[in-house]
Structures are given as structure tokens and as C-alpha cells.
Amino acid sequence: MIGLRKHLRAAGGEFVDWVSSAPVAQDPAVRAYFSRRINWFFLFVALVMYAISWPTLQLTHPMPAFLLPLVSAFAALPIALAWSAPLAGWAISVVSAQVIGLIVPTSDGWELTIQVTHFIELLVLTFMVILRSPLRWIPVVWLATSLVVAYAVHPAWIIGISVMAVVVPLLRGLMASRRQLAERTKETEAAEAESAVLQERARIARDLHDVVAHRMSMVVVMSQTARYRIPDVSAAAAEEFDAIADAARTSLDEVRQLLGVLRVEGAEPNASPNPRLADIDSLVAETRRAGSDVRLTREVDDEAVGESAALVVYRIVQESLANATRHAPGSSTEVTVVPGPEGIVEVSVVNSAPTAAPLGIGGNGVGIPGMLERAQAVGGSLVASPTVDGGFAVRARIPTTPPREAAVVAQAPVPDRHDSAADDER
Incomplete structure (x- = not known):
């Protein structure tokens, strides 16, 4: 057996005992190798039994010498088919046992109608048929073997054959269920690996939206407001700024198309430990440089907030400022990050009503859902809704240390804001 294991491993296969839940080998060449070894094994057993049956047959069944090799062959050689063709070997053995028992006389004192070797082989072949043949043959095999063994040996053996006919199919069912379980386990592992890939794609989509779209929006805003912020801008320069804004809008559309491929609904976000709350100051300063009126109140110690929670707060402020800049030009925005x-940590980004038409930067609606997902991931909540004065407010409550289980997100309905494009983006 050890040598067989080594040969199978050398052939690139895997040795599994007959009670194992998995197939003997997945590679066809290894399966063929294993089958050849089993067939040679049963052929060797058949020859050994034949060598025993022939010399001892005349002791139990007196007959002419020329019949001894023939009768011994029917008694011993069918076991050679135990692996390759168990049903055929069993049929030869059971029929020959009954015929020998009926027509061949026995010696005085011999209680069996067949040899012991013949009886052993009949039991082995019956076992192999029940183990490897179609289940529909089991009642036929059980009935025929029970009748022959009851006549040739003793009626009590019917009990043993019956136990075999019940236990072996149950063993087959157990083997099949364990094999199916192993296959399902592999399928589950493959599905989990695919799910991890999809979740990573969703994380990339969120980060692309948070970072790239925000920066490109700033390019659009700065390009369109340059003629008003910078004195003595020539017509050619203004036209160049407008071209830059158009190119940035086109880039934003392409980025959103990419996000539509990458984003997976219901994917769990994966917060990174960067940036921190202190980076909100530079974020607000950059928005001010784009011409927006932004006021910041930050009273939370950066070291008192965990890295994942700090990232969520930063992304919420970043997305809210980008939305306010795009959809509420000329409004004033109040950013508050205070301890609750x-x-x-209580976060609010509230902008007043716009004083100019929106910039017309469309979107596919991943802004507010992304903020909701991030807040939910750390056990927080977020509400985004219009204000009574025509502005818009984003308010979130983020735990400084995210719990093990995320809290349920409270989301208020988002009715029409300034126009349909604003709702799509948010």
C-alpha cells in the first residue's frame, strides 16, 4: 500500500482509500494506473485461490481427475473480475456454485456443497457488486446470493448477506455525500475568492469617485471662475479656460463610465488609514482657492479618532464639498466636525441656496450612496437632505472607534434639489 501511494504521487495523482470521500485520482492517467494495479491484485488473488482449490477439490468433491481443473476454475477464477467487471464475476460464481452443489457429490462428512474457497470468493464478489454496480441490481444480487448460500452453506448466512446489502449501500451514500461536500467546499471557496475580488473592485470604485472626481471637479470650477477671480483675463485666455473645463467634464464622464463597471451593489467598503482629520484643513483651503465660501469648525482632536473613522469623516467632507461646489455655485458652506x-464625532456640511446655475457636471448617483456605505462600515449613520432655505445638508454621526458590527444607516429621502443632475450626482 505504501508503494502504491508513492507511485500515485510520482504520477501526479492522489491516493485515497476506498472509504474516502474523494475520487481515487482526478487525472485520467492516474485513474487508469490505479485501476490496472487493482486488476493485477485480484488476478493474483485468483491464481492463489486456484492453486488452493485444485489440489483440495478432490478431498471434498470426489470426481474424475480431468474435471478437477475445470471445476476449480469456476470456483476460484471469477474473483479476477472483482474490480473490472464485478457483476459478471459474481454471476459466474453464483451460478457455478449452485450447479456444482446440485450435480457434484460431496465426500462423507463435508457439510458444504461447495469449497471454502468458492464460498469466500462468492462473498467477496457479492460485496464488490453491491459496492460498485448500479443500485437497481442490489435486490437481485441479495436474493440470488441468499438462496445459493442458504443451500450451499447454511440458512443463517441469509442474515449476513442481508446486513451486507443494507450497510454497503449506506456506505456508498456516505462516500457520495462526502464527495459532494468536498466539491461544494471547493465551489464555496471559489465563490468567496470571487466575492473578495468584487469587493476590492467596489473599494476601488469608491476611491476613484472620492479622489479623481473631486479633483477634476475642482479643475472645472477653477477654470470656469478664473475670468472672475483673475483680473485682466484676455478673451483668448478665457476661451482656453473654457476648453480646459470642457476637457475636464469629458474626463469626468469617462471616469463615471469606469465606475459603472467597477462598482458592485452591496459591496462592503474597506477603509484605509489615510488621510486623517488634520487633512480636512487643506481640503477646505483648496476649495476656497476654487472660489467657494467655506467656513470650517473642527474641534475634535486628531489623535482621539481612529484611523478608519477619520478616513470616513474626511471622505464625507470631501464628497459634500465637491457636491456643494458643483451643484450650488455661489453658496456659502459651513463644515463642522465636533465631538458629540x-x-x-458629529459631522455636518451645510451649504446655502445657490446664487448661480449649476455647472452642469452630470453624475450616476454614487456620491451619497458612497458616503452612506462608508458611514455604515464603521457603525455610524448619515442623513442627507435639502434644507428649508433651498440649500443642502449632510449630517453624520461617526463612532471614534468602529464597533465590530456596523449600525443600521439612517437615510432620509433626497427629493429634487436644484435640478435632476444634482440628484443624480448626490
Whole structure:
């Protein structure tokens, strides 16, 4: 057996005992190799049994010498088919046992109608048929073997054959169920690996939206407001700024098409430890340089907030400022990051009503859902809704240390804001 294991491993296969849940080998060449070894094994057993049956047959069944090799062959050689053709070997053995028992006389004192070797082989072949042949043959095999063994040996053997006919199919069912379980386990592992890939794609999509879209939006805003912020801008320069804005809008559209491929609905975000709350100051300063009126109140110690929670707060402020800049030009925005109840950071980004038409930068609606997902990932909540004065407010409550299980997100309905493009983007 050890040598067989070594040969199988050398052939690139895997040795599994007959009670194993998995096939003997997945590679066809290894399966053929294993089958050849089993067939040679049963052929060797058949020859050994034949060598025993022939010399001892005349002791139990007196007959002419020329019949001894023939009768011994029917008694011993069918076991050679135990692996390759068990049903055929069993049929030869059971029929020959009954015929020998009926027509061949026995010696005085011999209680069996067949040899012991013949009886052993009949039991082995019956076992192999029940183990490897179609289940529909089991009742026929059980009935025929029970009748022959009851006549040739003793009626009590019917009990043993019956137990074999029940236990072996149950063993086959167990083997099949374990094999199916192993296959399902492999399928589950493959599905989990695919799910991890999809979640990573969703994380990339969110980060692309948070970072690239925000920066490109700033390019659009700065290009369109340059003629008003910078004195003595020539017509050619203004036209160049407009071209830059158009190119940036086109880039934004292409980025959103990419996000539509990468984003997976219901994917769990994966917060990174960068940036921190202190980076909100530079974020606000950059937005001011684009011509927006932004006021910041930050009273939370950067070291008192965990890295994942700090990233969520930063992304919420970043996305809210980008939305306010795109959809509410000329508005004033109030950003507040203050400590709330114990272990909570309260974040609010509220802009007033716009004084100019939106910039016309469309979107596919991943802004607010992305903020909701990030807040939910760390056990927080977020509400985004219009204000009574025509502005828009984003308010979130983020735990400084995310719990093990995320809290349920409270999302308010988002009715029409300034126009349909604003709702799509948010």
C-alpha cells in the first residue's frame, strides 16, 4: 500500500482509500494506473485461490481427475473480475456454485456443497457488486446470493448477506455525500475568492469617485471662475479656460463610465488609514482657492479618532464639498466636525441656496450612496437632505472607534434639489 501511494504521487495523482470521500485520482492517467494495479491484485488473488482449490477439490468433491481443473476454475477464477467487471464475476460464481452443489457429490462428512474457497470468493464478489454496480441490481444480487448460500452453506448466512446489502449501500451514500461536500467546499471557496475580488473592485470604485472626481471637479470650477477671480483675463485666455473645463467634464464622464463597471451593489467598503482629520484643513483651503465660501469648525482632536473613522469623516467632507461646489455655485458652506456624545464625532456640511446655475457636471448617483456605505462600515449613520432655505445638508454621526458590527444607516429621502443632475450626482 505504501508503494502504491508513492507511485500515485510520482504520477501526479492522489491516493485515497476506498472509504474516502474523494475520487481515487482526478487525472485520467492516474485513474487508469490505479485501476490496472487493482486488476493485477485480484488476478493474483485468483491464481492463489486456484492453486488452493485444485489440489483440495478432490478431498471434498470426489470426481474424475480431468474435471478437477475445470471445476476449480469456476470456483476460484471469477474473483479476477472483482474490480473490472464485478457483476459478471459474481454471476459466474453464483451460478457455478449452485450447479456444482446440485450435480457434484460431496465426500462423507463435508457439510458444504461447495469449497471454502468458492464460498469466500462468492462473498467477496457479492460485496464488490453491491459496492460498485448500479443500485437497481442490489435486490437481485441479495436474493440470488441468499438462496445459493442458504443451500450451499447454511440458512443463517441469509442474515449476513442481508446486513451486507443494507450497510454497503449506506456506505456508498456516505462516500457520495462526502464527495459532494468536498466539491461544494471547493465551489464555496471559489465563490468567496470571487466575492473578495468584487469587493476590492467596489473599494476601488469608491476611491476613484472620492479622489479623481473631486479633483477634476475642482479643475472645472477653477477654470470656469478664473475670468472672475483673475483680473485682466484676455478673451483668448478665457476661451482656453473654457476648453480646459470642457476637457475636464469629458474626463469626468469617462471616469463615471469606469465606475459603472467597477462598482458592485452591496459591496462592503474597506477603509484605509489615510488621510486623517488634520487633512480636512487643506481640503477646505483648496476649495476656497476654487472660489467657494467655506467656513470650517473642527474641534475634535486628531489623535482621539481612529484611523478608519477619520478616513470616513474626511471622505464625507470631501464628497459634500465637491457636491456643494458643483451643484450650488455661489453658496456659502459651513463644515463642522465636533465631538458629540461619548465616543461619537458629529459631522455636518451645510451649504446655502445657490446664487448661480449649476455647472452642469452630470453624475450616476454614487456620491451619497458612497458616503452612506462608508458611514455604515464603521457603525455610524448619515442623513442627507435639502434644507428649508433651498440649500443642502449632510449630517453624520461617526463612532471614534468602529464597533465590530456596523449600525443600521439612517437615510432620509433626497427629493429634487436644484435640478435632476444634482440628484443624480448626490
